[in-house]
Amino acid sequence: MLSVIGNLAILILTLVDSHLKTVMYFFCQIFSFLKISFTSACIPRFLYSISSGDRTITYNACVCQLFFTDLFGITEFFLLAAMSYSHYVATCKPLHYMTIMNHRVCKRLIFCCWMTTVLIMIPPFSLKPSLEFCDSNVLDRFFCDAKPVLKITCSDTQFMEKMVIICSALILIMTLVFIPLCPAMEKGIFLLFFPHDCVSITYGSCIFIYIKNSAKDEMEINKGVSILMTSISPMLNPFTYTP
Template identity: 35%
Template sequence: MLPSQQDVLKWGMGPGNETVVAEFILEGFSGLDQRLQLFLSLLLLLIYLTTVMGNTMIIFLVCVDHRLQTPMYFFISNLAFLEIWFTSSTTIKLLMILSSGNRTISLSSCFAQSYFYFSLGVTEFALLVVMSFDRYVAICQPLHYAAIMKQQLCTRLVVAAWVISFTFLSYRLVLLSKLTFCGPNKIRHFFCDNSPLFKLSCSDSSLLWKVDSVFLSFVLLGSLCLVLVSYTCIFHCILHMSTASGRKKVFATCSSHLTTLAIAYGSCIVLYAQPSEDVSLETNRFVALLNTVLYPFLNPFIYSLRNKTVKLALKEAAGRAKVRLFPQS
């Protein structure tokens, strides 16, 4: 039986008259009650807006307050900028799914979402390595810190992290474009993650599976090794400090970064450092939600509420804004 005009628009016809998928359906959290989905959409919207405003606040404070114009806060502001785009790559579509029920996503949009999600994720790990190196120089080489961590070097490190990550991840777009999708089009996830997407392909996706596994494992475990080397040296320096107050003060400067590292690497190891068959669908969705929504949401709180300098800068900025808005009060 020939497909109807509507089916052709939805699926398309391939070179050999085989049906070719033109769009996917994201399953999301379809098992939830409609009222629960509405509540979840409102909660996610609140979290998303807080994430964007919180990370924007960090970027603003670093730009306007001279006390925060140091290499450490320069890297933190770049991480905040990245988190806005990282959570936007998946959360906006998830909000559309939960609020309107529109679960469809075009083939090109799905590929683009997958590309930006993984490119931004790799960039984040690169920035975390750079931030670990910054803490190592600050603690283990304090007399040479200003000479080593110059603005030019900091800028080059950040630009390199973005450019290299997005350039290397372009292989995903090339290999994804070579896949054919002609069977089921329901992705059992709330975004175009690699495993559920590859499984829908009716062509051989083994090359992409292998390249993806090797590259993501290399990025995840390679960056983790570099971070561990930096912090091994840092802890060695801390333990050899003469006073307990000095050790406590130095460790406090690393606590926010360590919290970020624990969440970022913990969630990604569960998702991508082991075979997908070993992780249940529910666990995968939950951890992915933690990684893409909750972690970017916590980032401003990790780097502001636990940092006296940032809190002071925020208080002064709020005071100046109040004076401008209410000059007579």
């Protein structure tokens, strides 16, 4: 509730307040929308399972949940990279900021974030229909995620696991490495871009869960880490961007 209400407040304020029609708040608006969407894709089902005791989910519903959590979650990473570039321009080239980061450029950056996410998701999701489940049908997680699904399938998941790791590494490299390459590093303002706890939790959680050992050797602690990624980080977002 804190996550949805807080991010929704940011979204509404940036839409209705004429003083918040700047590029910075436009990015915050999109980021809050992604946080609400990401949380809504996984948490309501989890709360329903707790309240009703019904912990079953169909395969199609599971794939649908997996698709939307990945879609909104991955887009967040690319949006953070775009926001970092905006901060760099504002800090290093303040007099040219409005020329470089006009609304047309911002909309193109947002469009590129969505399109890049879709292109990265196509390879692993194109292989999902080939999975077979002949043994266990119990996911060791409170929502559908790639690693738990691969853990219970009786198909050979070695290629799929490598695909997940490659895609995850590609996402992290394309977003996280983008900032150190920025000339702002030379001016000692790197910490300005990613100082926030919610960003650190998001990156740390994804690295821990996806850039590690085989899904067959998944550790129990992953469930706790997934709580940080899906609940704590979205909840901290309103406190981070509304000082």
